[in-house]
Amino acid sequence: MSGLLSRRDIQRLVDLALAEDAPFGDLTSQSLVPADAVAEARLVAREQGVLAGTEVLEVAMTSLDASVRVTAHAADGDRFEVGDALASIVGPARAVLQAERVALNLVQRMSAIATLTARYVEAVAGTSTRVVDTRKTTPGLRALERHAVRCGGGHNHRFSLSDAVMAKDNHLALVDDVTVALRTAADRLPHTTHLEVEVDRLEQIDAVLDSGVVGTIMLDNFSIADLRAGVAHVAGRAMVEASGGITLETxxxxxxxxxDVISVGALTHGVPAIDLGLDIAVGQTQ
Known part of the structure; x- marks a missing residue:
């Protein structure tokens, strides 16, 4: 798995989800399905989209029984159409049925994020602007959701509060002199740490630039005219990020x-799950 998402991340999240869904086993499958029954299943698309979460599907399906076999028919980042078979699963029926909902929940959400991200990326085609996510992620699922953004062609903002300095209005309201405060912060930080500052008015830009230590200035909830003026005023002295209420239409x-960058919280916090189904045939015996 590429990027920041590791197999260990996936396994940890899947284990938690499986334990939540069946803390004492799957009573339905255990009481109705023969122990030696084998399931053959296909992950099928019921709407168009962009795939994310193939390794998550594999881990979810094999964690309860290592004899389950998952064959992917598409890769993360691939586009799919209605009716496409995205993966096949064969293995002990009880294990497949118990893992079904966890696997679907995660892959449906990840693919929905990848699909929406791809639409935002397409909307800025022809420019050099990056579309990035935010920290408005589902608690506990950030690594999966951030990976899904990359599958859709987007990029990631800072992963956590520990990764970079991002001074927002609530931080700056607590300092007397923004320029001095930023220089002091830079003196306390390793030279490798990126420093970003949010402003909500054009008049705030000079105090930030005067510090000489800021790598990115975020223009928050600016009008189109003010964004254009802000970019011209910064004039390459820092990267410029736009944020706040940005939609596919705007x-x-x-x-x-x-x-340089547009951050969009809606990529992860406002997306409905995409419709994928797991078509299962049960009845064979080992």
């Missing part, structure tokens, strides 16, 4: 103002 205009 992101193209925002990108054309010349900003």
């Amino acid at each position: 992101i193209g205009d925002v990108a054309r103002t010349g900003v």
Whole structure:
């Protein structure tokens, strides 16, 4: 798995989800399905989208019984159409049925994020602007959701509060002199740490630039005209990020103002699950 998502991350999250869903086993399967029954299943798309979570599917399906076999018919980042078979699963029926909901929940959510991200990325085509996510992720699922954003062609913002300095309005409200405070913060930080500052008015930009230590200035909830003016004023002295209320309908205009990065919280916090189904045939015996 590429990027920040590791097999260990996946296994940890899947184990928690499986334990939550069946803390004392799957009573339905154990009481109705013969112990030696084998299931053959296909993960089928019921709407168009972009796939994310193939390794998550594998881990979820094999964690309860290592004899389950998962064959992917598409890779993360691939587009799919209605009716496409994205993966096949064969193995002990009880294990497949018990893992079914956890596997679907995770892959449906990840693929929905990848699909929505791809639409945002397409909307800025022809510009050099990056579309990035935010920390508005589902608690505990950030690694999966951030991976899904990359599957859709997007990029990641800082992964956590520990990764970079990002001074927002609530931080700056507690300091007397923004320029001095930023210089002091930079003196306390390793030279490798990126420093970003959010502003909500054009007049705040100079105090940030005067510090000489800021790598990115976020223009928060700016109008298109003010974004354009902000980019011109910064004039390459820092990266410029646009954020706040950006939609599919507006992101193209925002990108054309010349900003370097557009952060979109909706990529992860407002997306409905995409419709994927697991078609299972049970009845064979080992």
